Amino acid sequence: MNKLLYILILVVSMSCQRQQDINKQDQISLFKTQKSLIQPEYYNTVKSILAKDGIISNDSTAVKVVEQILFNMYGEDNIVKQRPYSVVLKHDSIWSIQGKLLNGWDGGVFYIELNKNTGKVEKIFHDK
Template sequence: MKRWLLLLLWLCSIKPAAAQGYVDGRLVLGREFAEKHLQAAIADSARQKVVARQRRLPIASLSDTAAALSAIEPLLFRAYGKKGIERQRPYEIYRIEEYWVINGTLPYGYFGGVFIVVVDARNSRVLELIHGQ
C-alpha cells in the first residue's frame, strides 16, 4: 500500500512533458506546442473535412487577436459550456503563419484538459476544435 501511495505522490509531482511551464500560476503549453499542434492539424486532411463542414466562424477574416477571440469564444461556449471555458482564461493565443492556434490554460496543480482550436485566419475556417481530458 505504501508503494502505491509513494508512486501516486511521485506521479502528481511530475510536470507534463508538453508543458513549457507555469506563468502567473497557470500551466502554459507554449508556442512550440502550438506549432506542433498546427502542423498535425494541417496534415490531417480527413479531420479537417469533418470539422470544416460543421464549423465556420461568422467573421470572414481574423486579422488580429481581438477579432479572433470575439469570433472563437462563442463557438467554444456553445461546444463546451461557458463556465468551463471561462475557467481556462487567460488563453494562449498564437498567430503562426496564416493560422490562429488558441488554447486554454489551467491553474497550478489542476489536473484536466484544455480546449485547443486551430483556425485559418484568411477565411475563418476551423481546422480543429478539441478539448483534452
C-alpha cells in the first residue's frame, strides 16, 4: 500500500512539474514574439524609402499590377479583349493605362491611373 501511495505521489508531482515546464515555454515564446514585433510607435518615426525609379518603375510592371486589379473588378475576359493597352507615363509619376476596342466593336474600355512612386490607384473607371 505504501509503495502504491509513493508511486501515485511521484506521478502527480512529475505531471505538475511537466505542466510548469510547458507554461514556462509558452511564456518564453510569447515574450520572444512580443519583442520581435515592431511596435506601432515605431511606424510614426520611420520615413518611407522609395525606390530610385519608383515602386512601379516600368510599363510592363504597371500592366501586370493593373491587370490584377481590373481582372477582379471587370472580369479577365473583358479586360484581355482590350489588348493591346495604351500605356503612357504622365508627369513622370502617373502610369495612365487604357484599353482599346477592336475595329467595329461597340462598347467601352477601362481607364486607370497608377502612381509610379506609391503604387496607389489614382483613378479608375470603365466607360460604356
